[in-house]
Amino acid sequence: MLKRKRRFPEYAKAKKEHDWKAQNRIKRQTTNSLVQGSAADVIKVQMRNLDKALEKYDAHLQIQIHDEVIIECPIEKAEEVAKVVKYEMENAIDLKIVPITTTPVISNRWVK
Numbered sequence: 001m002l003k004r005k006r007r008f009p010e011y012a013k014a015k016k017e018h019d020w021k022a023q024n025r026i027k028r029q030t031t032n033s034l035v036q037g038s039a040a041d042v043i044k045v046q047m048r049n050l051d052k053a054l055e056k057y058d059a060h061l062q063i064q065i066h067d068e069v070i071i072e073c074p075i076e077k078a079e080e081v082a083k084v085v086k087y088e089m090e091n092a093i094d095l096k097i098v099p100i101t102t103t104p105v106i107s108n109r110w111v112k
Contacts, residue, residue, distance in 0.1 A: 002041040006033045046092040
């Protein structure tokens with residue numbers, strides 16, 4: 001999505017040697033790279049935007065796990081921070097076809 005490139009130089013060798021097993025493995029990796037690489041690109045942009053947007057709320061990114069982000073902030077600012085997080089996460093990148101939706105959860109511990 002953001003023009004990330006992953007090269008598979010071993011594909012030429014596998015093709016030359018007629019190694020069908022290696023060729024099929026590499027083809028699966030190329031498909032997987034598109035999906036996972038795009039997801040990684042999206043979360044990177046979201047995290048960058050969030051880090052900047054949260055500065056004025058005394059809120060801090062604590063950890064990101066897959067598609068979840070843990071943010072710590074003063075309790076009195078939690079509702080406002082949740083709105084900022086929702087906006088930044090959903091509007092970081094326009095996917096055109098599929099909207100990005102988020103569900104912020106306010107909690108005093110890392111368990112839902």
